[in-house]
Amino acid sequence: MEYVYKEDKKIDKESLKSLYEDVEWFAYTKDLDQLAEAVAHFLYVLSIWDNDELIGLIRVIGDGLTIIYIQDILVLKCRQNKGNASELMRRVLIKYRNVRQKVLLTEEAAGVRHFYEKNGFESCDQGTLVAFAKLG
Template sequence: MLINFINRKNINIEQLEKLYNDVEWYAYTQDLNVLQNAINQSLEVISAWNGEELVGLIRIVGDGLTIIYIQDILVLNAYQNQGIATRLIQKVLHKYKSIRQKVLLTEEAPDVRHFYEKNGFESCDQGSLVAFAKLGEIR
């Protein structure tokens, strides 16, 4: 299987809805206009494609000079554990290698922790950093 990686924001909303729903990120698909606008207003979006099928995506926000924030990284369940997420994150880390702060916030799970640590991230509960978040209620 040949996966193509494309750097673009104009992705069909039905494809986005399928991807986000497949990984059960339903908060994103409650308002598809907000999702489409969030994609369009991101600093960068790299998507993974198997032919015409959207199989993965990484979305970056930030200023691109001093900080990037990996907002979303997701891969269809049927395509997980095939290195697609690793390739997506490595593309971002290579492009933004001179950026001092590369930040993300995610759920706690052993496989999630392992994935980010193997890609060079350090959990704030393990090192000298502290992290804070204030999450709004889901509509």
């Protein structure tokens, strides 16, 4: 199937709502204005479209030169396990190939560790790095 990839931060709120709610990330859709504004302020946003349907996106923050932080990567449930998330990740890693630090924080869940490891990431609990986060 041929999808369209867009490097555009202006994504309509209803498309964002459909995608985020489909993957049950309801905390983001409580305030759609804030979500749309956040997307508009990111360093980089890459989305996948099937005609007019948003089927996935990846959002990146950082300076784009020394560090990037992958904030979100999500794909509609019915389009998962078909290489869509890996393709989003591949394109981001190519775009920012010269950036030394590529960081992300995610919840431990079935398949999550495998996905990131197959895409070249190492868990900080298994290497020489230490990671800290203050949530809330």
